[in-house]
Amino acid sequence: xxxxxxxxxxxxxxxxxxxxxxxxxxxxxxxxxxxxxxxxxxxxxxxxxxxxxxxxxxxxxxxxxxxxxxxxxxxxxxxxxxxxxxxxxxxxxxxxxxxxxxxxxxxxxxxxxxxxxxxxxxxxxxxxxxxxxxxxxxxxxxxxxxxxxxxxxxxxxxxxxxxxxxxxxxxxxxxxxxxxxxxxxxxxxxxxxxxxxxxxxxxxxxxxxxxxxxxxxxxxxxxxxxxxxxxxxxxxxxxxxxxxxxxxxxxxxxxxxxxxxxxxxxxxxxxxxxxxxxxxxxxxxxxxxxxxxxxxxxxxxxxxxxxxxxxxxxxxxxxxxxxxxxxxxxxxxxxxxxxxxxxxxxxxxxxxxxxxxxxxxxxxxxxxxxxxxxxxxxxxxxxxxxxxxxxxxxxxxxxxxxxxxxxxxxxxxxxxxxxxxxxxxxxxxxxxxxxxxxxxxxxxxxxxxxxxxx
Numbered sequence: 001x002x003x004x005x006x007x008x009x010x011x012x013x014x015x016x017x018x019x020x021x022x023x024x025x026x027x028x029x030x031x032x033x034x035x036x037x038x039x040x041x042x043x044x045x046x047x048x049x050x051x052x053x054x055x056x057x058x059x060x061x062x063x064x065x066x067x068x069x070x071x072x073x074x075x076x077x078x079x080x081x082x083x084x085x086x087x088x089x090x091x092x093x094x095x096x097x098x099x100x101x102x103x104x105x106x107x108x109x110x111x112x113x114x115x116x117x118x119x120x121x122x123x124x125x126x127x128x129x130x131x132x133x134x135x136x137x138x139x140x141x142x143x144x145x146x147x148x149x150x151x152x153x154x155x156x157x158x159x160x161x162x163x164x165x166x167x168x169x170x171x172x173x174x175x176x177x178x179x180x181x182x183x184x185x186x187x188x189x190x191x192x193x194x195x196x197x198x199x200x201x202x203x204x205x206x207x208x209x210x211x212x213x214x215x216x217x218x219x220x221x222x223x224x225x226x227x228x229x230x231x232x233x234x235x236x237x238x239x240x241x242x243x244x245x246x247x248x249x250x251x252x253x254x255x256x257x258x259x260x261x262x263x264x265x266x267x268x269x270x271x272x273x274x275x276x277x278x279x280x281x282x283x284x285x286x287x288x289x290x291x292x293x294x295x296x297x298x299x300x301x302x303x304x305x306x307x308x309x310x311x312x313x314x315x316x317x318x319x320x321x322x323x324x325x326x327x328x329x330x331x332x333x334x335x336x337x338x339x340x341x342x343x344x345x346x347x348x349x350x351x352x353x354x355x356x357x358x359x360x361x362x363x364x365x366x367x368x369x370x371x372x373x374x375x376x377x378x379x380x381x382x383x384x385x386x387x388x389x390x391x392x393x394x395x396x397x398x399x400x401x402x403x404x405x406x407x408x409x410x411x412x413x414x415x416x417x418x419x420x421x422x423x424x425x426x427x428x429x430x431x432x433x434x435x436x437x438x439x440x441x442x443x444x445x446x447x448x449x450x451x452x453x454x
Contacts, residue, residue, distance in 0.1 A: 060156070060280050061415045062287070062426045063408035065096040067153055067336075068276070069144055071160040072217075072237075073127065085131055085139060086124040088218070089237060092147060092155065094336050097287045098408050103297040103335035104241065105151070106234035111301065112309070112320040113150045115142065121313070122320060123150065140275070152329075153336050157276045164191050165271025167210035169244070172264075173253055175209045176243030178216065178236075184225035186215035213240050234300040242293070249289055258285065283428040290406065297335045301328060350413055355384045359410035362389040362436040366396030369447050376442060379454040383417070385410070389436055396443035402427045405437040414438065418446060 060066055072089025090107040109124035118129050123146060130142030144155040161169070167190040170176055183202045188195040188211040198212050208216055217240045219226040220233040228235075247253055257264065265278050276284075305327040309320050361380065365373040377387040399418045403411055403426065411426070418440070420426060 059423050061412055062283050062428055063097050063412045065094060066156045068093045068157040068159060069147055069155050071158060073160055085128045087127050100291050101295045102291045104238055105335050106238060106300040108230045108301055108321055110319060110321045112322050113146060115146050116149060151332055158274060160273040162271035163214055165268050167214050170210035170213050173247040175207055176213055176240060176247055177205050177207050178239040178243045180206045182225055182227060184219060186212060186219060188212050188215040190214060231300055231302055238298050277423055279424045286428045286430060299331045299335055351384055353409035354413035357407045357410040359407035359437040360386055360388045362439045363387055364391045364393035364441050366393045366441045367444050367447055372442055375454040376450060379451060393441050396441045398425055399443040399446045400425045400441040402429055402439040404429060404431045404434040407437045410438060
């Protein structure tokens with residue numbers, strides 16, 4: 001077992017001082033300095049507490065851009081057990097519901113970056129360091145923070161899927177179809193079992209079951225025919241992700257999967273670790289249907305965006321990839337921006353954007369306060385909203401917004417007015433048969449918050 005030291009007096013060395021020595025003022029994508037004979041990373045100061053040990057579900061309004069880190073975890077694989085709980089796969093996904101765009105960025109595991117509180121190391125050690133040092137939030141929190149500092153965008157959620165669960169999910173949707181441009185020999189294994197080797201020829205679409213898809217996504221050795229090492233593997237992984245997307249969102253699969261979402265969530269809960277609530281996962285899946293494949297930008301940090309070096313980690317020689325920040329920034333901006341600086345929603349006055357949406361709103365009173373829906377309608381009309389229907393509903397402790405049509409600026413405006421605090425208070429239910437675009441269930445929390453005079 002590795003041991004971890006919480007405090008370490010840093011020897012005077014040449015290069016850029018660690019961020020924690022100066023209040024952690026880190027510039028995203030800063031240029032690292034590699035010092036020979038580097039020791040195994042240890043905290044350079046008492047590490048900051050990143051998050052509660054309990055799972056924290058961030059609140060998502062359903063309209064803002066979100067960034068999700070997908071993690072493939074080695075988990076002490078005896079075949080590659082030099083780094084227990086190191087992350088083999090790091091893919092940062094971004095989704096912007098407003099512009100109906102998305103993107104994927106794959107980050108090589110040997111990228112040499114500053115891990116907050118620990119100094120420079122391979123990026124794939126962040127999970128191990130956070131976990132082994134028993135930091136609140138553990139490996140996920142430190143990995144998310146490391147990625148955010150390196151790429152320069154916020155990381156809202158993480159999703160870590162065990163290899164066996166990955167296999168089961170692909171088998172559930174009937175396998176995936178990927179375009180293969182290599183002749184490779186895969187060595188599949190899953191659920192503790194080895195399977196016969198599979199030869200996949202070049203070139204064309206190939207159908208892969210779960211076990212073969214996992215082997216395809218993990219292949220990186222030249223002797224198997226898998227080119228370009230970790231960069232080539234990242235490209236194969238993105239092919240598999242696109243294959244999963246196509247299968248999950250297909251008309252024959254998506255309605256069934258959506259209806260079974262709570263059951264599937266429970267079935268796979270042991271193998272999926274995330275800080276995303278089921279409600280937000282369903283919201284994201286529904287909105288993903290509106291993002292056409294041509295609107296998904298994808299990229300990998302390639303060899304021309306890095307240089308190579310060697311250090312000593314854990315007493316052993318280790319190859320590392322040193323990022324070339326200017327080149328990575330270009331790729332980042334292509335994937336994470338719609339136009340100009342990354343922004344969660346379009347620029348402009350929120351009220352003007354809301355009015356341009358022209359959303360029709362139905363207000364339903366879920367309280368014992370008489371005429372609350374009528375008084376609220378008067379207030380919302382004064383704000384420029386179009387209330388077209390009134391009524392009553394069952395008792396509501398908290399106000400809830402139901403989105404039937406993609407009127408995201410109106411949703412954001414209502415989110416602010418009603419002070420929505422939980423993601424479960426926003427329900428995404430696409431329904432073109434509805435006579436309104438948005439429905440609001442007024443709860444007891446709104447009774448005392450309705451401005452006086454209404």
